[in-house]
Amino acid sequence: MALVVQKYGGTSVGTVEKIKAVAKKVIDYHKEGNKMVVVLSAMAGRTDGLIRLARQICSDPDPRELDVLLATGEQESVALFSMAVKDMGLEAQSMLGFQVAIHTDHIFGRAKINQVETERIMKALNDNKIVAIAGFQGLDAYGDITTLGRGGSDTTAVALAAALKADVCEIFKDDVEGVYTTNPEVCPKAKKLEMISYEEMLEMASLGAKVLEIRAVEFAMKYNVPVYVRSTFSDKRGTMVVAETKDMEKVLVSGVAYSKNESRVTIRKVPDRPGVASRIFEPIFESGIVVDMIVQNTSEDGLTDITFTVPKADFYRTMKLVTEVAQEIGAEKVMGDEDIAKVSIVGVGMRTHAGVANRMFAALAAENINIMMISTSEIKISVVIQEKYLELAVRILHKAFGLDDETRTEE
Numbered sequence: 001m002a003l004v005v006q007k008y009g010g011t012s013v014g015t016v017e018k019i020k021a022v023a024k025k026v027i028d029y030h031k032e033g034n035k036m037v038v039v040l041s042a043m044a045g046r047t048d049g050l051i052r053l054a055r056q057i058c059s060d061p062d063p064r065e066l067d068v069l070l071a072t073g074e075q076e077s078v079a080l081f082s083m084a085v086k087d088m089g090l091e092a093q094s095m096l097g098f099q100v101a102i103h104t105d106h107i108f109g110r111a112k113i114n115q116v117e118t119e120r121i122m123k124a125l126n127d128n129k130i131v132a133i134a135g136f137q138g139l140d141a142y143g144d145i146t147t148l149g150r151g152g153s154d155t156t157a158v159a160l161a162a163a164l165k166a167d168v169c170e171i172f173k174d175d176v177e178g179v180y181t182t183n184p185e186v187c188p189k190a191k192k193l194e195m196i197s198y199e200e201m202l203e204m205a206s207l208g209a210k211v212l213e214i215r216a217v218e219f220a221m222k223y224n225v226p227v228y229v230r231s232t233f234s235d236k237r238g239t240m241v242v243a244e245t246k247d248m249e250k251v252l253v254s255g256v257a258y259s260k261n262e263s264r265v266t267i268r269k270v271p272d273r274p275g276v277a278s279r280i281f282e283p284i285f286e287s288g289i290v291v292d293m294i295v296q297n298t299s300e301d302g303l304t305d306i307t308f309t310v311p312k313a314d315f316y317r318t319m320k321l322v323t324e325v326a327q328e329i330g331a332e333k334v335m336g337d338e339d340i341a342k343v344s345i346v347g348v349g350m351r352t353h354a355g356v357a358n359r360m361f362a363a364l365a366a367e368n369i370n371i372m373m374i375s376t377s378e379i380k381i382s383v384v385i386q387e388k389y390l391e392l393a394v395r396i397l398h399k400a401f402g403l404d405d406e407t408r409t410e411e
């Protein structure tokens, strides 16, 4: 008998019919002798709808009240799911974050899970019930409802699987059958991976692949939870996210990730003296803006150029902060560019193989795509390019590293 945690996203439970179909599927697993814990998202579009509703009241809703509101999306889906299971003759019990309890810090809207209690779930499982848990929500130390940030139900599922020491955490998707070498929506020749290491999955997620939430992968890696990403609507084999094996290093590049959520800020002719970088970046860090790549050119005349990237949503705020500092320190000017994107190649094989960067740059050069910035780590290389070339760049790199599935044709 296995303890299985399954997570179904918003589209998988998007209608009453789909909720019934998921209930039927879970019942089949239960009948095979598995203890079933099911984490659900809100029905498709519900969370967006609730946010819109809040914004009709005011443009910047109170974060505590917004979390109380958003948590109702998942409350609805777990209740309907449990009714469906019961209607099919089995026992089920829904639980909200605070009932479990899933303890978080008290940052509304992007709370972090600290600890998950297992007693109530274990009791229900031992009573032969199917347990349905509301994803994306928790409880802070003051007894308030918190939410984990958009897409947070993946994290709920993996955190629960870790706490319950589940045999597997299965994440069901509607649009894809697993983790692919790149987003199949952008590159029709993307291949489904049988296996990917936690580390590669973490890089892929951090670099923009939306298939799994970053924090879910972090939990899985920390607690060694085997995560199986697969399709809601078919029994086809999905992708196992697991600890790295020796074989994985044989593959040079496992995937191509991309992000359009980038913008670039350049400060020209900054006096090159100690303390300048700290003056520029301190106000940015203090406002909670996450700076990604930073490049500083060497200077001959005591002046230097500093270029860095921030998320598009923070662009205007960053430009304002930087313009103020630039004046104070006597820099020549500040320039900004929102039409950029980042494309990255990821693979543990890079640790042991040379020439990967060269092949990447050459492939882009052959298509006349200009590289604006480069950053590397042990298992990834990222470049910043003009946004209009992004999809082309993804396809070129996918082909250049032998990832194309030749059995598929371009659509």
Ligand code: ADP
Pocket: 008, 009, 010, 011, 012, 151, 172, 173, 174, 175, 176, 178, 179, 180, 181, 182, 183, 184, 185, 208, 209, 210, 211, 212, 255
């Ligand atoms: P849900 O939250 O309902 O489970 P998502 O919206 O998170 O589903 O679905 C995953 C999405 O991630 C898909 O629409 C797919 O296009 C996109 N995606 C991006 N990169 C990848 C990748 N490398 N492999 C698979 N899907 C990817």
Ligand code: ASP
Pocket: 009, 010, 041, 042, 047, 048, 073, 135, 136, 149, 150, 151, 152, 153, 154
């Ligand atoms: N319902 C939440 C959202 O749409 C959480 C989730 O689906 O994972 O972001």
Ligand code: MG
Pocket: 009, 151, 154, 210, 211, 213
């Ligand atoms: Mg998701």
